[in-house]
Amino acid sequence: MADTSAALKIxxxxxxALKKVNNSSPAEHFDILNRIDKLRTAVEGPYDxxxxxxxxxxxxxxxxxxxxxxxxxxxxxxGSSITAQELADAINxxxxxxxxxxxxxxxxxYFTQTAVDSYAHNGLSQLFHLNIFGGMFVLAMDFNAVFxxxxxxxxxxxPKELYDLKKSPFAYAFGKEGMTYYDIIDEDPEKRQLWNKxxxxxxxxxxxxxxxxxxxxxxxxxxxxxxxxxxxxxxxxGQALLKLQEEIPGTYGGKLILQDLPHVINTLKSEEIPNIExxxxxxxxxxxxxxxxxxFLRRLLHDFYxxxxxxxxxxxxxxxxxxxxxxxxxxxxxxxxEVGGSKEVYWMDLNxxxxxxxxxxxxxxxxxxxxxxxxxxKVWPSGMGATSQLETRLKRS
Numbered sequence: 519m520a521d522t523s524a525a526l527k528i529x530x531x532x533x534x535a536l537k538k539v540n541n542s543s544p545a546e547h548f549d550i551l552n553r554i555d556k557l558r559t560a561v562e563g564p565y566d567x568x569x570x571x572x573x574x575x576x577x578x579x580x581x582x583x584x585x586x587x588x589x590x591x592x593x594x595x596x597g598s599s600i601t602a603q604e605l606a607d608a609i610n611x612x613x614x615x616x617x618x619x620x621x622x623x624x625x626x627x628y629f630t631q632t633a634v635d636s637y638a639h640n641g642l643s644q645l646f647h648l649n650i651f652g653g654m655f656v657l658a659m660d661f662n663a664v665f666x667x668x669x670x671x672x673x674x675x676x677p678k679e680l681y682d683l684k685k686s687p688f689a690y691a692f693g694k695e696g697m698t699y700y701d702i703i704d705e706d707p708e709k710r711q712l713w714n715k716x717x718x719x720x721x722x723x724x725x726x727x728x729x730x731x732x733x734x735x736x737x738x739x740x741x742x743x744x745x746x747x748x749x750x751x752x753x754x755x756g757q758a759l760l761k762l763q764e765e766i767p768g769t770y771g772g773k774l775i776l777q778d779l780p781h782v783i784n785t786l787k788s789e790e791i792p793n794i795e796x797x798x799x800x801x802x803x804x805x806x807x808x809x810x811x812x813x814f815l816r817r818l819l820h821d822f823y824x825x826x827x828x829x830x831x832x833x834x835x836x837x838x839x840x841x842x843x844x845x846x847x848x849x850x851x852x853x854x855x856e857v858g859g860s861k862e863v864y865w866m867d868l869n870x871x872x873x874x875x876x877x878x879x880x881x882x883x884x885x886x887x888x889x890x891x892x893x894x895x896k897v898w899p900s901g902m903g904a905t906s907q908l909e910t911r912l913k914r915s
Contacts, residue, residue: 525560532557545728545901548860556858573626580622582659585652589616593629593639602635653712664872667691681823686874699873714782717754726761726816729898729907730845738841739770739811746810747772751834752801752818754778756791758847763793775807801830809839816847820866821875824886831890838912844892849904851879863904883908 532553539546562570584590592608593600602620606613617635624631628643646652664687671687679685683698694702703709739747747769750759756776763769776783776791777799786796799806801818813834819827834844849863867877878886880897887894892910899906 522561525557528553528557528560548902552858552860555861559858576622577626577628578659578662580619581628581646582656584619584623585646585648585656587611589619590643590646590652591648593637593643595639595644597638599632599636599638602637605637648712649715654716657709657712657716658869661688661869661872664688664691668872680871681825681874683822683826683874687872688874691872726758726847727765729847729900729905730909731898732762732766735811735843736770739772742811743771745772745839746775746807748812748814749775749777749805749807749810750814750816751777751799751805752815754782755786756794756796758814758816759791759794769793772811775810777807801833803833805834805837808837810837810842813838813842813844814847815845818848819846819886820848820870820877821873823874823876824878824882827886828889831886831892835890835892835912840912842911843895844910846883846908846910847905848883848908849877850883850897850906850908851877852904853879853881860903877904 532550535546535550535553539550581590587609589605589609592605602613602616605616613635620629620631620637623629623643624637628640628646630638630640632638644650646655648656667690668687671690675685675690680687684696686699688699689695689697689702692702703713735747739745748759748762750756753759753776759774759776762774774794775797776786776794777797779800780798783796783798797806805813807813815830815834819830822830831844838844849866851863851867852859855864863877870876884894887908887910891913893913895909895911897906897908
C-alpha cells in the first residue's frame with residue numbers, strides 16, 4: 519500500500535470538510551468528491567487500479583446490456599420482484615445471461631436481490647431507465663465503443679484528417695465517414711432524442727451562475743433598454759436564460775434572446791421559456807442581433823477545433839457594439855495535470871476528440887480571441903472543476 523501518512527492527512531482534511539459542508543452547495547459537493555478521489559489515489563497500488571478499471575468496465579457492460587435488451591425496463595417499477603427466469607423469457611435469452619449480468623450490477627449497488635435469482639428495483643437502478651439517466655449512459659457507451667477502433671483510425675488517417683468534421687474517429691468507428699457526428703445521430707430520431715435529453719441532464723449538473731457578476735451590467739442595461747440584454751447563442755432549451763432570470767428577476771428590463779437551430783427552437787413551448795424570445799439561428803451564418811449588451815456561448819466552442827471556432831465567433835463579433843461583451847462559458851484545460859484532481863475536463867476532451875471537438879487551454883482561447891479581434895477582460899472561475907466564464911470585448915487601441 520502507498521504511504522499511509524499521506525492518506526491519513528487527506529482523510530483528516532476530508533473529515534473536517536464534511537463537518538462544514540452545506541448540502542445546498544454544488545461547489546462543496548464537488549470538493550468532497552474530489553477529496554474522496556484523492557484519498558483513494560493515495561492508498562491504491564497499480565494492481566488495485568487495474569482491478570478497479572476491470573470492475574468499472576464489467577459493470578458498465580452489464581448495465582448497458584440490461585438497458586439495451588429491455589431487461590431493465592421489465593423489472594417492475596412498483597418495487598415488486600421478478601425472477602431471473604421471467605426476465606430471461608421476457609427478452610428471449612438464456613437464464614444464465616440474466617444471472618451473470620445481474621450479479622455484476624448487484625455487487626455494485628444496482629437493484630436489490632430479494633431472493634435467490636429474484637430482483638427488484640432500488641433507487642439507483644430506477645434512475646437508469648432510458649428516459650432518465652439510461653439514455654445518457656447509452657450515448658456515453660457509444661463513445662467508449664470508438665476507443666477500441668482509435669489505434670486503427672490513427673494508423674490509417676493523416677494527422678490533418680483528425681480535424682475534418684466528416685472524418686472523425688466516431689464516424690470511422692461506425693462506418694459513417696463522410697458524415698459529421700451530428701449527421702450520424704440525426705439519422706436515428708430516437709438517438710437524437712436521447713442526445714437532447716443527455717445534454718439537458720449534463721447542463722443541469724454544470725455550473726451556469728456564480729461566475730460573471732451580472733449585476734455589474736445593471737446601469738448599462740437600464741440606460742439603454744432598447745438594446746437586447748442577453749443573446750444566448752446555441753443555447754439549447756434556454757437553461758442558461760432561465761437560470762439568469764432566477765439570479766436577476768426582471769433582468770433589468772432587458773430583452774432575452776435564445777438562439778439555436780430550428781429543430782431545437784421549434785420544439786419549445788412558450789411556457790417553457792417565459793420572457794424569452796426564441797430565434798432560429800445557424801452559428802455558421804452572420805449574427806442577426808446587433809449591438810447586444812451580452813453575447814453568450816456556453817459549452818458550444820468545445821464542439822469544434824480552433825479554425826471552426828474562429829469562423830463561428832467572427833459571425834458574432836461583426837455584430838458587437840463598442841461595449842458589448844462576448845462571454846464564453848467552457849472548461850479550461852489546465853497547463854499542468856494535478857494527480858487526483860478533477861477528471862471531467864480530460865474524459866470530456868477525449869470524447870470530444872472522437873467527434874472532432876476539443877476542450878481548450880487558456881492559451882488556445884487567447885489565440886482564438888486575438889484572431890477574431892477580441893481581447894480577454896477577465897476569467898471568472900466557477901469553483902467547480904475546470905468550468906469558467908471568459909469575458910471578452912472588441913479590441914481597444
